Amino acid sequence: MGDLSQDLSRFQHPRFARAYARLSAEAESRATGELRGRLLAGLSGRVVEVGAGNGLNFAHYPAEVREVVAVEPDDVLREFAERASGAAKAPVRVVAGHAGALPVADGDCDAVVLSLVLCSVPDQRAALAEVRRVLRPGGEVRFFEHVRSSRPAVSLLQHAVTPLWRRFTGDCHPNRDTARALRDSGLVVEECERFPFKPLPSSPTLTHILGRARNP
Template structure:
C-alpha cells in the first residue's frame, strides 16, 4: 500500500459517511451477537456501531490503518481486538465465528475467491456473512467506464477494483444470499448471506 492512501482514507470517506454510509454501517453491524470477525477493518469506521457482539476480532493488513483504528477500538461498546492479517490466510481455526462482516473491502483483496473460501472456513455453518460493497454496474456504458477506469483507480487507491462483480463472486463461493439492498443507483450493495458448509 502507498502511505498517502491510509493517511487520507478517513478524510476521503467523510463526505460519503455523512451522506449515508454511517447509517448503512450501523444497520449492518449493530445487532450482531456472539463472536464476530471483521475483514479489512481499515481505520475502524464500523467499530462504534457494534452493540450486541460478545467480541469482535478485526483483521487489517495495513499498519497505518491499524494504528488509526485503535482509538475507535478502545472506545467501542464491545471488546474489539485488531490484528494484522490477510483475508486469504486467516489465522483462526475452523468454525470460530458466529458472523463475519465485510465493508468496502472485497474490491481491494488480491484473491477474493481465496478470501471468501477462508471466510466460509472460519464462520460457523448458517452464520451470518454480511457485505457492504461497491460493484460493477450492469449498464453497458457505465460498466465499460468502470472497466476503463479500473487500472488507474487501482494504482491510486491501493488495489481497489471498480469493476469487480462482487455479488457473483459471493454466490459462486456458496453463500446463501438472503437479502440485497441497493444504494446510489446500484453502485453499492448490502448483501446479507448465510454461510453454507
C-alpha cells in the same frame, strides 16, 4: 488458521491510507454512518471483520457482540483502527492479517463482516473461501460493498479506468461483480439491496450492495 508470519508488505499503501482515513471520517457524518449501522444491526457472538480499515465500523457494533476480531493488513489503517477500538460498545481486538489467510481458527466465529473490502483483495475467491472456513455452519456474513454497474456503458468505463484507478486507491477494483462472487462462493445470499451511492460531494456515484448471507 491463517499464517500470522506472512509478509504484509504488498498491502501497504500509506499515502492512500491517510487520505482514506480523512475522507471516510467526513463521509461518516453523511449517509455512510447510517449504512454502517444497518450493516451491523442485530449481530451477536464472536465477529470477524475482514479489512477493518480505520475502524469506523466499531462504534456501530451492538453491545450483544461478545468480541470483534478486526483484521487489517495496512499498518497505517491498523493504527487508526486501534485508536478507534476504544469507542466501541463491544470488545474489539485489532490484529494484523489479510483476507486470503485470516488469523482465525476454523469455524471459530458466528459472523463475518465485509465492509468496502472485497474491491481491493487480491483474490476474491480465496478471500471468500477463508470467510467460509472461519465461519461456523449457519453463521452469517454481513456485506456492504461497491460493485460493477449493471449499465453496459458504465461497466465498460469501469473496466477501462480500473488499471489507473487501482494505482491511486489502494488496489481498489471498481469493475468487480462482487454480488456474483458472493453467490459463487457457496454462501446463501438471503438479502442483497442494490443502490447508487455517493459518499461525498467530490466522490463518483458507484453502485453499492448491502445485505447478508448464510454459511450453509
